[in-house]
Amino acid sequence: MADDDRAVKNKGLDSEVFHIGVTDLSSGVVERTRMRRFLDFLSRLKNPLTIIGIVIVIGLILAAVLAPFIAPYNPIKIDLTSKNLPPSLDHLFGTDGFGRDIFSRILYGAQISLFVGIVSVLGAVVVGVPLGIFSAYRGGYIDTLIMRIMDIMLAFPSIILAIAIAMVIGAGMHAVTIAILVVSVPIYARIARGSALAVMQETYIEAARAIGAPGVRIIFKHIFPNILAPILVEMTLDIGSAVLSLAGLSFLGLGAPPPYTYDWGRMISDYFSYQAVTRYWWQLTFPGLAIVFCVLGWNLLGDGLRDAMDPKLRLKLSKAAKKIIKDLKQKQHALKRSFKSNKKVEVVN
Amino acid sequence: MKGLYAYIIRRLILLIPVVLGVMLITFILMHSIPGNPVAYLGGSGKLPPEAVEKLVKIYGLDQPLFIQFFLYLANLFQGNLGTSISVNPGANITDLIVTAFPHTVELTIYSAIIMILVGIPAGVISAKKRNSLTDNVTRVGALIGVSMPVFWLGIMLQIIFGVVFPIFPILWAGIHEPAVKVTGIYLIDGFISLDFRTIVDSIMHYALPAIALGALSLSIVTRMVRSSMLEVLGEDYIRTARAKGCSENATIYRHALRNSLIPATTVIGLQIGGLLGGAVLTETVFAIPGIGRLITDAIMRSDYPLVMAGVLFIAIIYILSNLVVDVLYAYLDPRIRY
Numbered sequence: 046m047a048d049d050d051r052a053v054k055n056k057g058l059d060s061e062v063f064h065i066g067v068t069d070l071s072s073g074v075v076e077r078t079r080m081r082r083f084l085d086f087l088s089r090l091k092n093p094l095t096i097i098g099i100v101i102v103i104g105l106i107l108a109a110v111l112a113p114f115i116a117p118y119n120p121i122k123i124d125l126t127s128k129n130l131p132p133s134l135d136h137l138f139g140t141d142g143f144g145r146d147i148f149s150r151i152l153y154g155a156q157i158s159l160f161v162g163i164v165s166v167l168g169a170v171v172v173g174v175p176l177g178i179f180s181a182y183r184g185g186y187i188d189t190l191i192m193r194i195m196d197i198m199l200a201f202p203s204i205i206l207a208i209a210i211a212m213v214i215g216a217g218m219h220a221v222t223i224a225i226l227v228v229s230v231p232i233y234a235r236i237a238r239g240s241a242l243a244v245m246q247e248t249y250i251e252a253a254r255a256i257g258a259p260g261v262r263i264i265f266k267h268i269f270p271n272i273l274a275p276i277l278v279e280m281t282l283d284i285g286s287a288v289l290s291l292a293g294l295s296f297l298g299l300g301a302p303p304p305y306t307y308d309w310g311r312m313i314s315d316y317f318s319y320q321a322v323t324r325y326w327w328q329l330t331f332p333g334l335a336i337v338f339c340v341l342g343w344n345l346l347g348d349g350l351r352d353a354m355d356p357k358l359r360l361k362l363s364k365a366a367k368k369i370i371k372d373l374k375q376k377q378h379a380l381k382r383s384f385k386s387n388k389k390v391e392v393v394n
Numbered sequence: 395m396k397g398l399y400a401y402i403i404r405r406l407i408l409l410i411p412v413v414l415g416v417m418l419i420t421f422i423l424m425h426s427i428p429g430n431p432v433a434y435l436g437g438s439g440k441l442p443p444e445a446v447e448k449l450v451k452i453y454g455l456d457q458p459l460f461i462q463f464f465l466y467l468a469n470l471f472q473g474n475l476g477t478s479i480s481v482n483p484g485a486n487i488t489d490l491i492v493t494a495f496p497h498t499v500e501l502t503i504y505s506a507i508i509m510i511l512v513g514i515p516a517g518v519i520s521a522k523k524r525n526s527l528t529d530n531v532t533r534v535g536a537l538i539g540v541s542m543p544v545f546w547l548g549i550m551l552q553i554i555f556g557v558v559f560p561i562f563p564i565l566w567a568g569i570h571e572p573a574v575k576v577t578g579i580y581l582i583d584g585f586i587s588l589d590f591r592t593i594v595d596s597i598m599h600y601a602l603p604a605i606a607l608g609a610l611s612l613s614i615v616t617r618m619v620r621s622s623m624l625e626v627l628g629e630d631y632i633r634t635a636r637a638k639g640c641s642e643n644a645t646i647y648r649h650a651l652r653n654s655l656i657p658a659t660t661v662i663g664l665q666i667g668g669l670l671g672g673a674v675l676t677e678t679v680f681a682i683p684g685i686g687r688l689i690t691d692a693i694m695r696s697d698y699p700l701v702m703a704g705v706l707f708i709a710i711i712y713i714l715s716n717l718v719v720d721v722l723y724a725y726l727d728p729r730i731r732y
Binding site: 213292293 | 411412415416418419420423426427537538540541542543544545546549550552553556557564667668670671672674675678679689690693694698701702705708709712713716
């Protein structure tokens with residue numbers, strides 16, 4: 046009702062001019078510069094190391110998805126006639142003590158590593174980020190309380206806390222995933238809180254508050270999208286370290302239970318023996334190389350994303366964008382003049 | 395100097411809630427373990443009911459949870475970490491940890507030496523010759539270093555330097571016992587009893603595990619020193635040093651290195667704490683009977699009290715090492731007001 050009144054009172058406001066101004070602001074320039082920014086962002090990913098990272102990550106995802114179709118052998122089928130065979134054309138990475146093809150097992154193992162890595166990191170984001178933003182948004186003793194709890198969790202070396210949690214939940218894939226998830230929650234809570242505190246100084250948050258937007262809306266609609274960049278970088282890097290933690294936990298016997306014995310860390314753990322070290326090197330080497338590649342790929346991609354998102358390297362506006370902004374300023378100027386010349390505009394309180 | 399003491403005391407006081415919190419977490423985890431605690435205190439359900447009742451009384455399991463927590467705290471502050479149930483049934487966990495800890499300390503010392511003696515020079519050289527071949531090799535090496543599982547690197551070192559080129563022993567066992575055993579750390583005991591064989595044995599047996607454990611931290615320190623060195627090299631006082639005609643080496647080692655090492659100190663200190671966590675895996679690979687091995691054995695045999703005690707112990711050492719780092723940082727950097 047109040048809005049209608051204002052519209053009636055502001056008859057002097059030339060609706061057409063106003064309309065053009067708003068359309069340009071909202072769609073034209075913003076969309077075009079956004080597109081440019083995105084292209085610019087992509088062009089900054091064209092660093093050789095980042096490309097290697099992208100290739101490795103895509104390769105891993107393909108290996109995980111296509112494993113049932115491209116794996117030459119069944120990863121869990123025991124074949125005692127081909128025990129402990131060294132790498133050959135038949136068995137690219139050799140076979141293990143039960144005659145299972147290590148190459149096939151590694152391909153299937155990518156499923157477990159990627160699943161646990163991605164799910165635990167996504168889970169940590171889903172829990173940690175709202176916690177961090179809420180903490181920053183509320184402030185006061187709630188903020189102190191939440192952050193102290195996070196500090197206490199960070200007081201443990203992460204693998205040690207993960208061991209304790211996985212042990213309590215009981216061996217299994219869900220236990221490892223939850224353990225890694227819980228351990229990484231404080232990292233996201235801290236990043237989210239730090240970035241949210243910076244964003245909350247901005248005028249648009251003040252504006253949202255002034256028009257009476259509820260807290261939930263401000264958190265998810267205004268703060269969250271603006272702190273996404275650092276969180277995305279951390280996520281990419283964290284998938285790598287989640288894969289490492291998974292490998293460590295599996296090595297300690299806290300990982301995936303049968304039939305998921307083709308998990309990379311568990312393979313190393315199962316094969317590790319004096320005999321294997323002295324005679325069957327391939328059984329220990331290749332699963333480990335798979336872990337190294339996987340972690341390296343995510344790390345390279347994460348480093349590349351971080352550099353590309355670095356605001357210090359943001360694009361200098363292209364000529365086209367500058368022209369659009371210049372036009373827009375002229376239009377705004379015209380709009381202002383039309384306001385001034387029209388004395389009928391009343392001050393609305 | 396007076397301010398520094400006040401700072402240390404303030405930090406120690408601030409430590410109390412963190413340590414209590416850590417104890418609360420291990421307590422909660424202990425109580426979240428499915429099943430009846432008596433089952434793992436007194437052997438799985440084979441006890442007569444009267445004995446179970448007695449055990450429940452002795453351990454205060456009939457009390458409300460928060461009273462149990464205070465009982466737990468009281469035990470901890472008396473140095474009583476509980477009793478092992480399956481790794482070494484009936485043994486006092488505190489004794490087990492006290493016997494195991496020197497081995498972990500020795501391993502950590504060697505790894506820290508490798509991390510500092512290799513990491514800092516590598517970082518400095520990498521920064522000095524920015525974008526050269528050396529720099530790129532160092533950077534890629536550091537990247538691979540942070541991507542490697544500790545235990546796998548240990549196994550690879552065993553294969554390469556223990557089997558293919560048999561230079562080092564594969565396993566830890568077999569260090570010559572020194573005449574005097576004061577600290578339990580072979581290297582130090584060897585020096586005390588002037589036993590040359592123990593010293594050499596200690597170095598040989600710890601070489602591979604120390605490299606395996608130190609590689610991750612080494613890579614992190616190298617990256618850190620490189621980036622802080624590059625940052626310092628862009629400062630005004632470096633330009634001043636060059637302008638007044640300082641030689642390149644004097645500029646780098648006297649002006650830049652000292653300032654770039656301040657942030658590196660933090661990372662090095664944190665890594666020393668982190669080495670303790672990695673030790674769990676390394677000790678398992680090389681069969682070193684340290685805290686890490688103790689925890690692994692306890693996991694394999696579901697010895698819950700031992701796992702939690704080990705976790706708590708490592709967490710507290712980690713917290714203390716972080717405190718030392720912060721104090722050291724405040725001491726080294728006069729710009730920090732405490």
